[in-house]
Structure formats: C-alpha cells, structure tokens
Amino acid sequence: MATQSLLEPIASAHKAAPTALDHALANFRLAAEALELSADLRAMLEYPERVLMVSVPVKMDSGQVRCFPGYRVQHNTSRGPAKGGIRYHPGVTLEEVQALAMWMTWKCAVLNLPFGGGKGGVVCNPKELSAGELERITRRYAVGILPLLGPRQDIPAPDVYTNPQVMAWIMDTYSMVKSEGYPVPAVVTGKPLPLGGSEGRSEATGRGVFYTIEMACEHLRIRLKEAKVVVQGFGNAGATAANLLDAHQALVIAVNDSKGGVYNPQGLDIPKLMLHKEHTGTVVGFPLAEPISPEELLALECDILIPAALENAVDADTASRLRTKIIAEAANGPLTPAADRVVENRGIFLIPDILCNAGGVTVSYFEWVQNEQHERWDAGTVNGKLERAMKEAFHEVLDIHMERRVGMRLAANMLGVGRVAEATALRGLYP
Ligand code: NAD
Numbered sequence: 001m002a003t004q005s006l007l008e009p010i011a012s013a014h015k016a017a018p019t020a021l022d023h024a025l026a027n028f029r030l031a032a033e034a035l036e037l038s039a040d041l042r043a044m045l046e047y048p049e050r051v052l053m054v055s056v057p058v059k060m061d062s063g064q065v066r067c068f069p070g071y072r073v074q075h076n077t078s079r080g081p082a083k084g085g086i087r088y089h090p091g092v093t094l095e096e097v098q099a100l101a102m103w104m105t106w107k108c109a110v111l112n113l114p115f116g117g118g119k120g121g122v123v124c125n126p127k128e129l130s131a132g133e134l135e136r137i138t139r140r141y142a143v144g145i146l147p148l149l150g151p152r153q154d155i156p157a158p159d160v161y162t163n164p165q166v167m168a169w170i171m172d173t174y175s176m177v178k179s180e181g182y183p184v185p186a187v188v189t190g191k192p193l194p195l196g197g198s199e200g201r202s203e204a205t206g207r208g209v210f211y212t213i214e215m216a217c218e219h220l221r222i223r224l225k226e227a228k229v230v231v232q233g234f235g236n237a238g239a240t241a242a243n244l245l246d247a248h249q250a251l252v253i254a255v256n257d258s259k260g261g262v263y264n265p266q267g268l269d270i271p272k273l274m275l276h277k278e279h280t281g282t283v284v285g286f287p288l289a290e291p292i293s294p295e296e297l298l299a300l301e302c303d304i305l306i307p308a309a310l311e312n313a314v315d316a317d318t319a320s321r322l323r324t325k326i327i328a329e330a331a332n333g334p335l336t337p338a339a340d341r342v343v344e345n346r347g348i349f350l351i352p353d354i355l356c357n358a359g360g361v362t363v364s365y366f367e368w369v370q371n372e373q374h375e376r377w378d379a380g381t382v383n384g385k386l387e388r389a390m391k392e393a394f395h396e397v398l399d400i401h402m403e404r405r406v407g408m409r410l411a412a413n414m415l416g417v418g419r420v421a422e423a424t425a426l427r428g429l430y431p
Helices: 020-034 039-046 094-110 131-144 164-178 204-220 236-247 270-280 294-298 316-321 337-345 359-372 379-403 408-427
Strands: 050-059 065-076 082-088 116-122 154-158 228-232 251-257 260-263 290-292 304-307 326-328 349-351
Touching: 020 039, 020 094, 020 337, 020 408, 039 408, 050 094, 050 131, 065 082, 065 094, 065 131, 082 094, 082 131, 082 164, 082 359, 094 116, 094 359, 094 379, 094 408, 116 131, 116 154, 131 164, 154 164, 154 359, 204 236, 204 304, 204 326, 204 349, 204 359, 204 379, 228 236, 228 294, 236 251, 236 270, 236 304, 251 270, 251 294, 260 294, 294 316, 316 337, 337 349, 349 408, 359 379, 379 408
Parallel strands: 082 116, 082 154, 228 251, 228 304, 304 326, 326 349
Antiparallel strands: 050 065, 065 116, 251 260, 260 290
C-alpha cells in the first residue's frame, strides 16, 4: 500500500525544525518497528482517517467580519468514536492538530478506553476576544464540524484555552441543530456539572499523574514520604499533582509558572501556595520561599520532576543537567526526542505523557458513560475507577518495559499502537 504520497501535503516535508507531527510519526514508527507491523498496517495507522478544514466567519464586536481557520482531525476510530480536545490558539496548525489526534489514539488505547483519537483547533487568540466573540466563534466552528460530531462518532473535550463553558456552547449548538433542541450531553465531555459534567473531571489529569508516580516509586523502591518533588508549571495538572503529593507527605520543594518560581528546601506549603496563586494569579511572591529561575528549578536535585507546562520544555542540553530519579510527564510532549535519548541513557525513569496524563481522558470516558446511561456517579466512585484504570495501565506498560527491555516511552507506544493495530487488523479492510 502506498499512501506516502498522500501524506506529503499535510506532513512536514521540508522544514528546518522538527514539528510535533515529526515527533509523533517518529515515535509511531519506532513502535511499529518493535511490533513488526506489516507495511499495510503501518500505512493505515500513519494517515488520519478524516481531516476537515473549516472557515469560521464571525461578526466581531466592532461590526467587522473576521474569518478564523479551524480544523477537526479524526486520526483513527478502529476501537471507538474519535475522542480529543479542541484547542484555541494563534499557533494552531493542521499538522499540530494531526499530531495531537494521533497521540490521542495511542493514549486512549493505553488506557484501554473504547475510543479512537481526534483533535480540533481554531487559529485565534482568546486573550484578545470578548466573551461574545468567543461564543460566536465556538458556535460557528461547531456548525462547521457538525458533520463529524456525535456521541457515537466524535466527542470533543477542552484543551488549551477552551473550558467547560466552551463545551456547553458546543453541546447547545449540536442539540439545537442535530436534535431539534433536545439535549445531547454525551456529544462533549468536560462540561459544567449542571449540564452532565462529571465529578472529579477538573482534577482528573493531576490525580492520574499522582497515581502513576505512586506506582513508579513503588517499582523503584523510593519512599513517597519525604521524596523531593519539583513541578514546572503550577496550573491545573501540576498544582493538583503537587497537592496530592503534599497530602501524602512528599516534599514539594520548588514550583514555577510563566511568571517565575519559588523554592523552599524544607518543602512548600502547597495548600497555602494554591490560595496565593488563586489570589495573585502567580506563585511569585509566596512567603517562606526564595525565588528560583526556570533553569535553576530544572537542575535541582530531587526524586520526582513533573514537567506540567509546555511542549518541548526540556531539550537535550537541559536533560543532561537534570538531577532527578523520575520524570512524570504531566504535559504533552515536554521532552524533545533528543532529550528523550539523554534521559534514557542516563537511566532516569520516565513516565511518558500518553500514560502519565491520561487521567483526563479517562474521566472524560466516565462522563460519557454517565451521560449515555443517564447516571451520576459521586466523586469517590469516579476517583476509585480512575485509580484502578491508571494503575492497570501503568502495570501493562511496565511489563513491556521489563520484558522487552525497551524504554518506558517505547513501551507505552507499543501498548497503544499494538492495541489499535490489532483492532484494525481484526476489522479488516472495507469493502
Ligand atoms: P494550565 O494552563 O492550567 O497550566 C499551565 C501552567 O504552566 C500555568 O500555570 C502556566 O503559568 C505555566 N507555564 C506556562 N509557561 C511556562 C513556562 N515557560 N515555565 C513554567 N511554567 C509555565 O494548563 P493544564 O491544563 O494544567 O495543562 C498543562 C499541560 O498538561 C499541557 O501540556 C496540557 O496539554 C497537558 N494536559 C492537560 C490535561 C488537562 O486535563 N488539564 C490533560 C492532558 C494533558
């Protein structure tokens, strides 16, 4: 099967710096190689099933009409409906959305969720938009991608700069147009609680990060109590993980955000720091701590480092200066491929992103199940199911890591890609 030429228009053919899609394809090919997948299967899994580009014309508050480019990509739906967030950002590109959709496919498969992978994005800067403009962009984009959406077809969720309110507008638009006004909550996840959102969804990613760290410490025989933790990016995922670690008596010695960092070798008071960030918008200026630069923070001696901010936050040079035993990737793609090699050679234990931060999509799945069954589960039920799912996935990845003697990144990709390849092969080729 020769789909390579088809890939070229939307793959990164001739660019100076490797893109997210280059990273995603390189990691996929390593897993495909290790799994000895046939050339036919590789071609089917590399190429996205559906790519929709839309124009989103919107009347701005000034009365002028602006057109925003938007995308929705369904990478693979062999194992279930497409699942993946919608990103609003000026830097959104089709390539990036394609890469993120592919990661979602493998992430859902690692957690054994009955979902495929999808992702969407609109090229816009929400920081420069009024609430009214944001709502009009969201509703018009939702209409643009409506042919793909549906609780059994494609279920979006929040991603960078989209939130429960944006999901509520998408749900309302879909319900009005496709269901004659009757509500269809299961068409999106990450909704506000009164519209059928799930208990535990907002902390799910950080909670999942915490469970995988617990498992890694158990495996490496590191005592969580008094283990030293450093968090880059004290946002939703990073702060939730830090708070749970603090509650289990780990010492969170340094954290930062986009404005700066704070350090206390005796351990920061995380509940107080969360309140400080809530009031001031940053961790900077927190009493009983010293300021710390981003470079110094990453080079601190610790047991657990949690990159929870941006893609490509750790390059090979930074990786050579890390002094940690465990890296828990709360963020998506925080290590460059070159940093990956350095980390592996240095024997640092990696909890890869498609495992570490999969708590969010797992509770999204729970939300979808509750909506489809007209049920509401309490927080204890949701968190208990999340803990079991994360720990089972961790064990499965660890088994591949140990038995096949491969790095944790490749092990996770082998599990995810392997499950999708198996489903694709079993379904066979239609017609
Ligand atoms: P968030 O916006 O709540 O938090 C991000 C934090 O990173 C903010 O505090 C921000 O100030 C900080 N930050 C930005 N630039 C920084 C820099 N250069 N140095 C240090 N800190 C910086 O976002 P989030 O939802 O916590 O997401 C964080 C990461 O986790 C992203 O990569 C996201 O894709 C990934 N993720 C999140 C979820 C989720 O459900 N929230 C799920 C899966 C993956």
